[in-house]
Amino acid sequence: MKQYLQDCVKASLTSLGLTQIPVLTFEKPRITGHGDLTTNIAMVMAKSLRMPARQVAQNIVDHLEIDSTLVDRIEIAGSGFINFHFTDEFYRKQLTEILQQGRDFGRLNLGNRKKTQVEFVSANPTGPLTVGHGRGAVYGDTIARLLEWTNYDVTREYYFNNAGRQMRILGDSVRLRYLELLGEKIDFPQEHYQGEYIKDIALHLKERYGHTLRDNPPEGIFKEYAEQEIFDDIKKTLLRLNIKHDVYYNENSLYESGKVNEVISELRKKGLAYDQDGAVWFKASSLGIEKDKVIMKSTGEPTYRLPDIAYHREKFRRGFELMIDVLGADHVATYPDVLAGLNALGYDPSCVKVLIHQFVTIVQDGEVVKMSTRKANFITLDELIDEVDADVVRYFFLMRSIGSHLNFDLKLAKEQSEANPVYYLQYAHARIASIIRHAESLGINPQVVGDLSLPVRRIPQSGTEGKLVEREELELMKMLANFPDVVESCATTYEPHRLAEYLHDVAGCFHKFYHVHRVVTDDQQLTAARIALCLGTKTVLANGFSILGISAPMKM
């Protein structure tokens, strides 16, 4: 439709003898009275034509030739907007389209099966996932769903490191708790992991191995067992949120395969790495970064940049054409080095999209809680899911833009979980399901009844009642027809919160419609048409829910 109008307006402009045509944009006006699509072209051109914008608009409209079965009114408004009002017939056709496409309605081919990787969560297995991790987890998974929906070939990946200093401390923390369980007096250092889960792991070890581990070093079974147990828990937590990674990529494998050293020697070869003070430096300053960075410490250990560069290079080598990294705001400063490194190695850094989400501030008893896995003052994701529910958690994280620092008050979340916005959407879906059940109980088969050759609008009777009827129905239909546009905008901007808002509006339109009009009545044609409208609404809701990863309940 947009394309069609673009062509029409363009034709009008050429028939006016205008050759220099600026970018023609159409958008959906915020205010419903302003039509279904609007263009500001007249205002954009007014200056260079030295004519009042409204007059330019008038000239354009005068030369427009448009199919009157699609557009029934064109008006000039405001300081020169040209507003197009679509026919009701057009929207009825859209509804037919929705029902025909069913669960595929809204699917788009933006990606053309482009091989894409979404890397997210990537928390090291030193403790349970916290509410803070939740945002990145849900966001990353939803981006993956959006891309799948728009025909990208998506791999979900979790990158982790089980070899660093933190993991050694983890192992030693478990060892000490284990010894404590054996009755030994221990001195538990402050920088060790304070969480109760460490004691649980120690207990499991004791139950399984008794006293036999007394003299084992921290790096051995203590670390390995802890890692395994914690990782299992992380996976379980993610699964509760409907999240499943395809690949778990171990940083350590990059060392074992020599990929890390490879990066250093190649950088050296290109004159982009040099030795100083016993360390190896990356000459980032020659690539537009403020100063050079250490990639290998004088101890011989690499800094995080080096394996990160090697890892991303492997992503390229594995054939990914688009790589999405979902990171928390604490990593903003780190990725430019990695991108510069990739660039230096001859890879196109624009294939890597880094999506930064701001932190979740946890508020408890009116105070901001500083989350720290090591200090064990955190609220786990599991606790949150226990308290509210997975759908609520997902929706909560998705309803806001990732650029905003959002406040999370656990107490409030519990209190408000009954009134949570996600139920507003799901209720609409359940309500439709219920209407369908009701219709079926009266012997109406929605499959048959959904004959779309029937008019979806009652022919206006005399008086205002008929007009009211058409308003809610048309508003709902217009809303539904907009779904593919919303999907596209979310997928291209990586902003799923717009979908959440849109679905909220769809549910709102439906509730309003439902409240004013009866679906199942004695009027067979009207019943058929309204059931079709219900089914269309249900389709859009269900498709949207599946992108957001929340359930579409038939009853609540």
Place this chain on the structure above:
RNA sequence: GCGCCCUUAGCUCAACUGGAUAGAGCAUCAGACUUCGGAUCUGAGGGUUGGGGGUUCGACUCCCUCAGGGCGCACCA
């Protein structure tokens, strides 16, 4: 000190990336179908979009500046 993000209704957040009258939810107050689910619907109050400049037909949106908050600025990840 420097960089990124943020500041919008009492609270939590939107605003289709520069468009027309800045919108939702929660909270508060007042109302609503004898039949399809009241987890719903209707209405009211609530705003100098942190302050000040600028850019233009037009600014919550872009630029400058000031104030406040978050996150970074390692031979930690």
